């Protein structure tokens with residue numbers, strides 16, 4: 001099975017992964033991967049980045065089994081550029097499109113990262129339920145709570161970091177509000193306090209879902225509706241003030 | 245690629261319409277538009293975030309509809325054209341991202357196109373005025389007057405593909421925006437243009453003398469020594485004057501003569517617009533003026549422009565309204581001109597530019 005994943009909930013990223021759902025451990029491989037560092041140039045860089053994953057996108061695209069797009073939460077403009085690209089590619093190539101919550105990518109990465117002591121992996125980074133958080137701007141974070149095996153327990157939410165009750169917190173959102181989180185009894189993993197969701201980790205999480213379900217259809221993916229979590233700021237204007 | 249009569253797919257998302265048009269050379273195949281206007285009504289104006297959300301959901305269905313209406317497939321298309329500016333940044337991003345994905349998925353060349361110049365190029369698609377364009381060519385000495393909720397400009401068009409110049413523009417609100425704001429002052433619904441146009445027919449345009457922005461000698465100068473804003477517009481002072489006027493009636497406990505206010509306001513806007521456009525034409529040797537933008541729907545604008553152009557010996561061209569408002573066909577029409585003139589396509593890495601100047605016809 002070959003999938004293209006796209007995530008623009010923070011950085012602009014895309015990846016192609018190939019695997020046999022019956023034997024994930026032995027067959028899973030990253031065919032190609034693209035990710036930016038910056039979080040503000042999605043409309044420029046994403047399409048060239050996706051193009052770079054293929055030798056010939058015109059023939060290889062239609063042969064994909066699925067496109068999976070991160071549906072956020074994340075800053076709206078960037079998020080939309082990834083979902084627009086994913087929807088347009090899926091339509092043009094005639095490939096199935098699924099959505100996945102972007103914070104799942106970070107949770108997958110936490111799950112895959114061991115804790116090192118003296119250069120030796122001694123334990124998983126998260127031993128119990130944990131939270132991943134990204135920057136929601138306006139003094140808030142997008143966050144969700146996962147089990148130690150990276151299964152979603154609660155979320156996604158948007159709100160001040162202070163809303164997060166004492167757990168281990170991972171991700172760029174934790175890095176920004178490390179002091180507030182610590183004050184609330186949370187533990188911020190310094191080695192993981194700048195990480196952002198990426199298409200590569202989203203793809204790894206997707207592969208795990210597909211392998212566990214035995215099929216794409218049964219894997220419990222979302223559709224590609226963006227998880228905005230906030231209304232537009234628009235206010236219906238009140239009645240005009242009269243002069244008398 | 246068919247370079248003499250190319251099939252172009254055009255994408256427009258600079259404001260609140262999601263447009264996909266298909267054009268072969270100068271022949272319009274289809275012009276499919278999905279508008280989020282209804283969603284903006286209760287806010288009294290276009291809300292950029294709401295427009296962007298609507299573009300995201302409208303794009304693929306609009307594309308599908310356009311292809312099926314025209315009876316063509318993506319494989320038939322020679323090139324893709326997309327509005328890259330000017331316009332609302334978040335709205336532009338959606339159309340640009342979609343167009344890039346379409347180009348990469350199909351391997352077709354992509355043209356990042358100037359929205360304002362596309363408003364001029366659309367004239368080539370209207371059979372009723374194409375005759376004036378003599379076989380798919382623009383007339384010599386062409387100017388354009390673009391009036392909409394997002395822009396108000398006078399352009400000189402020497403060549404659609406390579407030489408367009410901005411002669412004048414609004415320095416604050418767009419004319420259509422002034423209509424929306426004044427409509428709200430008068431308790432009329434959004435969009436304000438049609439509401440004011442209708443009401444103004446019952447009113448006296450000379451009842452109240454509202455200010456004509458940037459018409460004082462210090463701004464105008466003379467033909468030989470032009471002032472700093474000879475061909476420019478300003479509507480924010482006018483909007484304030486209307487507000488003061490309405491408040492005046494209220495303070496005196498009098499009923500606001502809404503029809504007279506609407507008519508007088510409309511006249512103030514359109515008087516300046518048409519007077520300056522005709523002045524620019526006369527002084528710049530422009531003999532044909534093309535009208536574009538949504539405000540071209542305004543009956544008084546058409547009437548006044550026709551009158552004044554006729555008096556000055558200028559030929560006025562008004563494409564049909566569905567081509568004047570923002571749409572994908574106009575983007576495709578300009579794209580076709582670029583292909584036919586051998587202009588190189590854009591790099592896939594281009595950035596949308598919300599304030600793209602008219603001198604930049606494509607990126």
Ligand SMILES: [Zn+2]
Nearest residue numbers: 359392537570
């Ligand atoms: Zn326009």
